[in-house]
Amino acid sequence: MTTPYVCKLDAATQEKALKELNEDPKNRQGAIDTFRKWILEQKHFKSPTDNIFLLAFLRARKFSQLEARRMLENFLKRREKLNVWFKDLDPADDKISHVIDDGVVLVLPGRDSESRKVFVFNVGNIDMSEKKYTKNDAFRLFVTVLDYLYLCDEMTQVHGTVTVIDFSHMTFAHQTKITLEDRKNFLGTWQKNYPARIKGVHLYNLGSFMEFIMMIVKMAMSEKVQKRIVVHAHGLESLYKYIPEKMLPDEYLADDYTGSTGGSQKQMIDQLKDDFRKPEIRDRIRHLSSREFHIDMKQKDSSVPEASFRKLAVD
Structure with a gap:
């Protein structure tokens, strides 16, 4: 028997969840149970059904059962395809x-003024020599970080994330080996087929070639996400307006900055590795990515109409 959900969110987060995500504490358990019942009735896929996993999809779709179902199917299809x-x-x-260790993904400590988690994706730090890992391992890390933030952390489910994509140190090998298809799959997974609240995307040090590539890639992005993209082309000063300096790595700060910081990149790297070794985190991510969970759309019963549920505007 599934354990009933016990809310551990603070009062401010619960208030935000009610206001922005239609998460009414009086109806929340019923929404979880309805979603789970529907999942268990499906013959064409098998999915995790624990409370935190289901809440990620309900929250991402403002507790619309129909939209949460669609997102879950797309989520599973994407995981099967890639x-x-x-x-x-x-x-x-x-x-x-x-x-x-190469600093490809840095999860910054703490949260910003709106309680959002911030992480940095250093594309140019991916070692394209493939001596120790492949480019697919780099994307596997990014997915692992998303699972860590959204499928393990309820605060992030409610408040969302802000991402800095740093294109510094990009080489010709990065530009050619990370294909346009890779980029589309990466962005398509993240902003369309994942229960993520993307509250901001900051592109730093793009360069003319990457500006051209991003122009193409943005065509596959929703208008909502496009509006949340900010390009920082002339130094890091403009980034400080959006990301608190006290959260950023020392290496991203001006020489004359004297305030508190998030620590060095090495410290953030070590912290992420420590977090990933914690049994409750490691075991959960291994469980969620198990081949036990799958989907086969050929087995979907198309004769059964989708139930009619309220459709809400999705943030």
Whole structure:
């Protein structure tokens, strides 16, 4: 029997969830149970059904049952299609650890003024020599971080994330080996087929070539996400208007800055590795990415109409 949900969110977060996500404490357990019942009735897929997992989709779709169902199916289809990125993830795997060591993804400590988690994706730090890992391992780390933030952390489900994509140190190898298809799959997974609240995307040090590539890639992005993209082309000063300096790595701060910081990149790397070794985090991510969970749309019963549920504007 599934354990009833016990809310551990603080009062301010619960208020935000009610106001922005239509998460009414009086109806929340019923919404979870309805969603779970529908999942267990489906013959064409098998999915996790724990409370935190289901809440990620309900919150991402403002508690619209119909929209949450659609997102879950798309989520599972994407994981099936790109199984090289999504299946059998192990946060403590040696290859994942090597990618972390290169500073490809930095999860900044704390939260910003709106309680959002901030992380930095250093594309140019991916080692394209593929001596210790492949580019797919780098994308596997990114997916692992998303699972860590959204499928393990309720605060992030409600408040969302802000991402800095740093294109510094990009080389010709990055531009050619990370294909346009890779970029589309990466962005398509993140902003369309994942229960993420993307509250801001900051592109730093793009360069003319990457500006051209991003212009093409943005065509596949929703208008909502496009409006949340900010390009920082002339130094980091403009980034400080959006990301608190006290959260950023020392390496991203001006020489004359004397306030508190998030620590060095090395400290953030070590912290992420420590977090990924915690049994409750490692075991959960390994469980969620298990091949036990799958989907086969050919087995979907098309004769059964989708139930009619209220459709809400999606943030």
